[in-house]
Amino acid sequence: MELNNPVSTNNNQHVHRDDVGARIGMWLFLFTELLLFGGMFLVYAVYRMKYPDQFHLSAMEMNTTIGTLNTIILLTSSLTMVLSIAAIQKKNKFLSVVFVSTTLILGFMFLIDKYFEWSHEIHNGNYPGSEVLLNKKNGEILFFGLYYAMTGLHGLHVIIGMIVLSFMLVFLLRDKITFDNYVKLENAGLYWHLVDIIWIFLFPLFYLIQ
Amino acid sequence: MSNYNNEEKKNHVIDYGTYIFVWLGLLALTSLTVTVAGIHLGNYTLIVGLLIALTKASLVIAIFMHIKVEDPIFKVFIGIVLLTLLAIFILTFIDYSFR
Structure with missing residues (x-):
């Protein structure tokens, strides 16, 4: 087909392409992610209601500064993500590449932060199955269990998002994503924003209990 | 046919400025939620924190995820x-x- 079409750029308009359908597909996937995290938030809600004081006590050990820093990092990465889409819409490939790269760097910074945060907790002996933790009350064990499960699953999503964005970077550089065909970048962006939204809720629930 | 209309709708490019403005709003809400958490409001701390989180999430969905201009x-x-x-x-x- 393509061999017979030296003017294939003009014919691109006639190739069947359904960007809205592609985005609906992405949203449907995001809904399943929402239910996955929703289930964990539900467990958190029930146990927080059952052990309010012990959740309070455990949350005092969380580092609010690191949590706030990570919130700012992820919000900024969401901005650079959406700016990369705006840039490619305006036919500015260079700026789009810069913004996707910045998003990747910010994602990496988030993970570094998370590494220090977890190391600190593990150093204090607050890790699943540890001697220190098992001697605490049920509510505190549950708090730290949920903390590791939820921020861990979220961190896994950050890593997956970064892998997806690395592919987008390659697509951009190879002109597989262009100003008139950028639905891949949009869908990668949707995933990245979902990860951001999950963090927006994790932040007050784990770091802001005073 | 409807597809072409959607393509046209999608071409309403949102400006860089709007995104930066929304981002500043998100940062402001973050500092607000951290400040509020420092004040002793008892049970209201959780409610206020969640309301601010909901506002932030709505902003991200509406503007960053393009739902405002989407089908x-x-x-x-x-x-x-x-x-x-x-x-x-x-x-x-x-x-x-x-x-």
Whole structure:
């Protein structure tokens, strides 16, 4: 087909392409992610209601500064993500590449932060199955269990998002994503924003209990 | 046919400025939620924190995820999913409270 079409750029308009359908597909996937995290938030809600004081006590050990820093990092990465889409819409490939790269760097910074945060907790002996933790009350064990499960699953999503964005970077550089065909970048962006939204809720629930 | 209309709608490019403005709003809400958490409001701390989180999430969905300029069917989908999630929460809490 393509061999017979030296003017294939003009014919691109006639190739069947359904960007809205592609985005609906992405949203449907995001809904399943929402239910996955929703289930964990539900467990958190029930146990927080059952052990309010012990959740309070455990949350005092969380580092609010690191949590706030990570919130700012992820919000900024969401901005650079959406700016990369705006840039490619305006036919500015260079700026789009810069913004996707910045998003990747910010994602990496988030993970570094998370590494220090977890190391600190593990150093204090607050890790699943540890001697220190098992001697605490049920509510505190549950708090730290949920903390590791939820921020861990979220961190896994950050890593997956970064892998997806690395592919987008390659697509951009190879002109597989262009100003008139950028639905891949949009869908990668949707995933990245979902990860951001999950963090927006994790932040007050784990770091802001005073 | 409707596809072409959607393509046209999508071409309404949102300006860089709008995104930066929304980002500043998100940062402001973050500092607000951290500040509020420092004040002793008792049980209201959780409610205020969650309300601010909801506002932030709505901003991200509406502007960053383009739902504001997206086809209306997306809003319907999101509404149904959120109601489902809400129903799961309410039913669980009813079950838990009367156990």
